[in-house]
Amino acid sequence: MCFRSLYKRKLRTFLTILGVIIGTACIVTMISLGLAVSARFDGMIDDMGDVTIINVYGGNQYMAPAVAGGGASARNQPTVLDDNMITQFNRIPGVVAATAIVSTYGYFKSGKYSITGCQILGISPSAMEALGYAPSQGRLLEMGDKSAAIVGRNFEAQFYKMDNRTYYSERYEQAMQGIEIEPLIDVMSDRINMSLDYRLVYSYESAEENTTLPKIQKLNVMGVLESKDYNADSSIFMDITVVQQMIKDEQKRQQAENESYGYYSGNQNQNRNTGYDRVLVKCKDLDNVRSVSEAIQELGFYAEFPTQYLDSLQSMTQGLQAMLGAVGAVSMLVAAIGIANTMVMSVVERTREIGVMKVIGAKLSDIRKIFLTEAAIIGAFGGCAGVGLSLLLSFLLNNSQLELFQMFLGGMDSGGEKISLITSWLCGAAIGFSAFVGLFSGYFPARRAMKLSALNAIRADM
Amino acid sequence: MDMITLNHIKKIYRMGQERITALKDITLNFEKAKIYCLLGTSGSGKSTLLNLIAGLEKPSGGEIIFNGKHIETMSEKQLALFRQLYVGFVFQSYNLLPTLTALENVTLPLIFRRVPTKIRKKKAMEMLKAVGLENRANHKPSEMSGGQQQRVSIARAFINEPQAVFADEPTGNLDTKTTFEMMDLITGIARNRSQTLIIVTHDTEIADCADVVIHIRDGEVESIENNRK
Incomplete structure (x- = not known):
């Protein structure tokens, strides 16, 4: 049912999901760059032989x-x-x-x-x-x-x-x-x-x-x-x-x-x-x-x-990673606001539907569940697609011939190394996180839907 | 036996500074398995009365006792459960969910009652058959005529086997021929299942289908007319 009402508003759902996709891809790509740098550090430490x-x-x-x-x-x-x-x-x-x-x-x-x-x-x-x-x-x-x-x-x-x-x-x-x-x-x-x-x-x-x-x-x-x-x-x-x-x-x-x-x-x-x-x-x-x-x-x-020079290098990259993460976080926040906006509009639009459902016996929790599920679907879908997009981006980055870009991002090491590293836990965490963001931003619209008076909702002109 | 009892019901609306009295001191009894009609002109307070009985609105004073339970003191949560278990609704404007098919619309109350999928499908199909729409089960509301949509709405109202069904101007949007078909259908089902049916209308012809006609005027019961003695 949730899928169907999302499908009915294809364009809006798509645009909202697009926001989540960009947010997720942003975060995942940024984190992947940081992960690649730390992986490279680990590799450097390995190459150093005995670090003790x-x-x-x-x-x-x-x-x-x-x-x-x-x-x-x-x-x-x-x-x-x-x-x-x-x-x-x-x-x-x-x-x-x-x-x-x-x-x-x-x-x-x-x-x-x-x-x-x-x-x-x-x-x-x-x-x-x-x-x-x-x-x-x-x-x-x-x-x-x-x-x-x-x-x-x-x-x-x-x-x-x-x-x-x-x-x-x-x-x-x-x-x-x-x-x-x-x-x-x-x-x-x-x-x-x-x-x-x-x-x-x-x-x-x-x-x-x-x-x-x-x-x-x-x-x-x-x-x-x-x-x-x-x-x-x-x-x-x-x-x-x-x-x-x-x-x-x-x-x-x-x-x-x-x-x-x-x-x-x-x-x-x-x-x-x-x-x-x-x-x-x-x-x-x-x-x-x-x-x-x-x-x-x-x-x-x-x-x-x-490892004596590694500490300062590592704190430098941690700073870089934090900055990239912040950029990702901001885009995720914008995406969350997008979801909330979509859900609020959806609640307003479906006031009458909500009223009908209440009158024919929907419990308050049923109403809330419907809206939360829709928001979570948007979040999870956006998350999946965002991970897909960032995998693609990561692939392009790792295989790009843009020497300058590689130098800028890759820093100390020459080619052959990965610039972007996406691990399976990162994918999972990203999808989970975006679903959570969806749920979170869907919560207040869902509460609003829940609190609508059944009678006023039915009377609402559509 | 009285199923629903109204004791000195009052309803006052506040419109800014003004106070509008919709219902003044109404005391009524509704018996089980009878068909009632609340007849009155627009603004007489008949719809308000129906909403009060159904628990959609709270009275400003008095008590409403449904099967021994006081509705006026119930919380939102309790009211939701009450509606789910004891009452069905038919609206003037059908109020079907546009994204769902006829079958799904009929199934909806059962979904909210957590009835297993298999059973609710079977029940919904039977109900659609009873209203003569078994071959329209997979159509969306937008693909059906007004009469057909109202049939779906009736099927939805009765599927929970409620003790009382409330119909607010159920035929207001229909032509004369369909109106009588619909009235036959709804009263037929109610009588078959010995359910209480309360219809709100301004149409005296519809009132003829009811066992008891309650005339409402300016928020008061004007007279009660018993058609079948």
């Missing part, structure tokens, strides 16, 4: 500016990132593990395949598991592993056959995109030579007689890591003391070589007492990260963690 790790940097250029009060005496002395300090980091509440990291670049060769530069990370074996590294093959580093190395997932992919035309590994590009590739060598069993000197792989003809030969050592791979983050996947891990020794040896060799040419080689002791360049501090969870990093800064170091 803080990078602490030593060295004077990273010194934190002096903060008033507390630990002033400590700051008067040069802050050195040494083992002593790492023990202090370990005592900060919320810290699971702290380890120094030294890094250098190495060259690798296995048969006819080479790697021209790969990061070697020196880490304390005991901290590896706590930092979240897990082996997919073999094992992790253990105490006393002198020549052992653990390699990242994409280490093998960096091998390529060097010739005059090929300067990089195409397999590595693919592996970084997550494509499964056929291995060239078996890292666990094949012999791999390693050196910090480029001459391991680049066979330059050298006429110089004084050159000391590069130190070459065998790489003893004990395990392959599960995929963790971009950096870890491409690196190899060794005991920190081993890597430190390797760096020292290489420096000595270079110094000797330079001196043989008569170059000034600087102060040999420049590295003394400067401690480690970098320390990794693993926190219990994301909530601890900020407080731990503040504690470390108190000690006079520069601490950096992946």
